[in-house]
Amino acid sequence: MSKEPSVAIIGAGLTGLTAAYFLQKEGVDAQVFEATCRIGGAVTTRREREYLFEQGPSTLLRGSPVLERLLHELDLEKDLTPPNPEAKKRFVVRRGQPVALPAGPLAFPFSPWLSFKGKLRLLTEPFRKRGPETKGETVAAFAERRLGREVLDYGVNPFVGGIYAGDPKRLAVALAFPTLAEAEEKGGSLFRGFLKLAKEKKKARGGAPRPPKGTVSFAEGLEKLPQTLAEALSEKPVLKSPLQKAERTGDGRWQLTFAGGESKVFEQILITTWSEELAATLPSPPERETWPEIRYAPVQVVTLAFPRATVGHALDGFGVLVPEVEDLPFLGVIFASSLFPGRSPEGEVLLNLFIGGERHPEAAAYNEEQVRQKILPSVAELLSIKAEPKFYAARHWPKAIPQYTLDHHSFLLSSQAAEKAWAGFFLAGNMVDGISMPQCLESGHKAARKILSARGKDT
Ligand SMILES: Cc1cc2nc3c(=O)[nH]c(=O)nc-3n(C[C@H](O)[C@H](O)[C@H](O)COP(=O)(O)OP(=O)(O)OC[C@H]3O[C@@H](n4cnc5c(N)ncnc54)[C@H](O)[C@@H]3O)c2cc1C
Numbered sequence: 013m014s015k016e017p018s019v020a021i022i023g024a025g026l027t028g029l030t031a032a033y034f035l036q037k038e039g040v041d042a043q044v045f046e047a048t049c050r051i052g053g054a055v056t057t058r059r060e061r062e063y064l065f066e067q068g069p070s071t072l073l074r075g076s077p078v079l080e081r082l083l084h085e086l087d088l089e090k091d092l093t094p095p096n097p098e099a100k101k102r103f104v105v106r107r108g109q110p111v112a113l114p115a116g117p118l119a120f121p122f123s124p125w126l127s128f129k130g131k132l133r134l135l136t137e138p139f140r141k142r143g144p145e146t147k148g149e150t151v152a153a154f155a156e157r158r159l160g161r162e163v164l165d166y167g168v169n170p171f172v173g174g175i176y177a178g179d180p181k182r183l184a185v186a187l188a189f190p191t192l193a194e195a196e197e198k199g200g201s202l203f204r205g206f207l208k209l210a211k212e213k214k215k216a217r218g219g220a221p222r223p224p225k226g227t228v229s230f231a232e233g234l235e236k237l238p239q240t241l242a243e244a245l246s247e248k249p250v251l252k253s254p255l256q257k258a259e260r261t262g263d264g265r266w267q268l269t270f271a272g273g274e275s276k277v278f279e280q281i282l283i284t285t286w287s288e289e290l291a292a293t294l295p296s297p298p299e300r301e302t303w304p305e306i307r308y309a310p311v312q313v314v315t316l317a318f319p320r321a322t323v324g325h326a327l328d329g330f331g332v333l334v335p336e337v338e339d340l341p342f343l344g345v346i347f348a349s350s351l352f353p354g355r356s357p358e359g360e361v362l363l364n365l366f367i368g369g370e371r372h373p374e375a376a377a378y379n380e381e382q383v384r385q386k387i388l389p390s391v392a393e394l395l396s397i398k399a400e401p402k403f404y405a406a407r408h409w410p411k412a413i414p415q416y417t418l419d420h421h422s423f424l425l426s427s428q429a430a431e432k433a434w435a436g437f438f439l440a441g442n443m444v445d446g447i448s449m450p451q452c453l454e455s456g457h458k459a460a461r462k463i464l465s466a467r468g469k470d471t
Contacts, residue, residue: 019463020045020268020278023285024249025053026449027441029241030078030456031282031463036246038464043247045270047254051242053285054412055449057233060405062357064233065315067407069449070346070364071095071227072234076450078457080223086240092228099350101329104170105340110325110332110394130162138203146193148418152180154192158202170333173343176447177309177369177413187416187424229352237449258294264435280436280466282459286443287411297426298433304422306443308411310376312367314383315348316391317360317403324396327361332394340394341375341387342367360402365391370415380406414443431462438462 019035021028024046035042054068074080083089103110104125114123126134143149143157155168164180172180176188186193195205230236242249257269261277269275283290291303331346342365349355349362356362367387368376378386383406391397414420427439438459445455 018043018278019280019282020266020276021282021284022255022290023047023053023283023441024051024238024242024251025284025441026055026238026241026452027284027456027459028053028282029238029245029249030082030453031284031440031460032245032247032249033082033241034457034460035463038460038469040464040467040469041247042463044245044249045253045255045268046249046251047271049251051249051251052235052238054409055234055238056407057235058405059233061403063315063317063362063403063405064355065348065362065405066229066234066364067313067315067405068409069234070348071229071351072237072449073227074450075223075225076454077223078453079450082237082241082453086244088230088237088240091230091232091236093231093352093354094226094228095330095351096353098328099330099347103329103332104166105332105334105338105394106166108338108394112329125166126162130160130166133160134163138201140201142196142200146186146196147184149185149193150181150418151183151185151188154185154196155180158196165337166335169337170335170344173336173369173371174333174366176415177311177343177366177371178415179370182307182370182415182417184416184418184420187420231354234449255290255293260295260434266436278436280438280463282438282440282463284439284441284456284459286414286441295434298429300426304419304426306420306423307415307417309369309413309415310373311343311369311409311412312376312378312383313407313409314365314367314387315403315405316363316365316388316401317356318363318397318399318401320359320361322397322399323361324398325394327363327395331364336371340390341372342391343369343371345391345395362403363391363395368412376410376412377408380404413447416447436466 018041021032021042021044024044028044032042032044056068057066101112103112111124113125114120137158140158151172152164155164168180172178195202195209198208199205253270255268256271259267261267266278266281267275268278286306297303327347327350329347330351331344333344334340334342344366346364348364427444430437440455440459442452445451
């Protein structure tokens with residue numbers, strides 16, 4: 013380790029660990045501080061009795077450059093688990109029944125997912141005029157304008173529920189789904205825009221092979237990734253050390269105070285997590301009295317096991333998502349034991365039920381009795397389950413996913429202004445660079461590059 017002034021990284025989730033990994037690789041004395049007693053942040057795999065289950069993210073999408081680099085450098089490719097080939101179908105509830113989404117263009121005309129009218133409306137997308145500026149447009153307005161009401165209700169709405177636990181009427185299309193906005197901008201329609209974007213990507217790749225695609229996990233679950241990242245660090249994360257105060261010193265450095273009163277001065281700090289409490293530990297952003305609020309969707313993840321023979325549905329897919337118009341009290345169910353092998357014993361199935369979100373925020377806080385009374389009967393009806401669960405585990409996430417609403421622009425502007433105005437201050441993570449795990453890895457890497465560049469070390 014060099015004797016250079018050091019970097020403090022707040023948060024031992026994927027963003028913070030990735031930033032630390034790339035900084036320490038360059039010989040920078042970077043130290044991660046974590047509030048809780050574990051690393052991984054949202055990534056939470058548990059093994060209980062004969063069950064292996066995820067209480068945070070369930071699947072990791074391959075293909076992003078930083079993820080692929082980490083899988084290679086950490087020798088993790090051999091531990092990847094692809095999904096079972098039989099689990100390809102994705103279901104959406106329609107008229108109270110799980111309906112498989114069409115597997116391809118040939119299946120589209122025969123699929124019960126949309127009505128004849130809905131299908132016709134979708135097919136007219138390439139001929140619809142380009143819209144006004146998408147900057148102030150919500151996902152719902154964009155989807156209805158380009159794809160029609162039915163695709164909004166039965167396609168976009170359940171997927172926004174599945175990805176953001178969010179409400180398409182609140183999310184800004186340019187922030188939550190920037191590729192959609194870019195495709196329309198480039199091609200005048202999504203159809204032509206995606207063709208253009210694919211061509212541009214191919215050109216940018218040159219002759220290089222396509223990056224791997226598809227969702228994966230690890231044999232031991234997703235926590236394998238943060239654990240391996242942490243093991244690769246020469247300076248291990250300091251646990252049970254919540255940041256309590258960050259102050260700029262007279263000479264442009266940062267004095268951090270942690271719970272317990274310990275205080276230390278750092279040349280640079282990287283914040284990879286957000287909450288009102290954390291915002292209160294920082295100076296006010298330039299030209300504002302307080303940090304703009306970020307809206308978070310709360311989620312509860314409930315893991316359930318049943319004897320296979322008591323479940324009528326074949327569970328032959330990834331899972332089922334619930335459109336808001338279907339008025340069921342949950343967001344969706346992942347068929348966890350169908351998706352990846354080794355999740356439950358022979359003769360049993362394991363499900364991950366997602367409750368709450370922007371749609372039913374109060375349900376994210378339900379206790380077990382309330383979930384059993386108010387939610388499980390609807391799940392049982394949808395999947396024809398004839399028994400009580402033989403295993404039940406719940407995890408509450410009061411602030412699961414940041415919502416990229418139209419107001420979120422203010423937070424992004426403030427964070428950019430702070431980075432510009434304050435030497436040695438950096439922000440990364442799911443509140444600024446995208447909510448998926450690969451986006452958080454990219455965000456951690458980007459932050460490490462910015463920090464290195466500020467130290468005159470270009471990578
Ligand atoms: C229920 C759920 C399901 C999801 N499903 C998927 C999925 O299937 N696929 C996917 O790609 N993504 C999914 N995501 C999103 C993804 O998991 C997260 O966006 C990502 O893991 C966030 O990583 P991070 O490092 O930015 O933040 P976090 O993982 O939140 O880590 C931040 C860390 O900072 C710590 N911290 C907080 N305050 C302080 C403080 N004051 N001082 C020190 N430390 C502090 C926290 O304890 C935490 O460990 C899901 C998220 C949730 C919650």
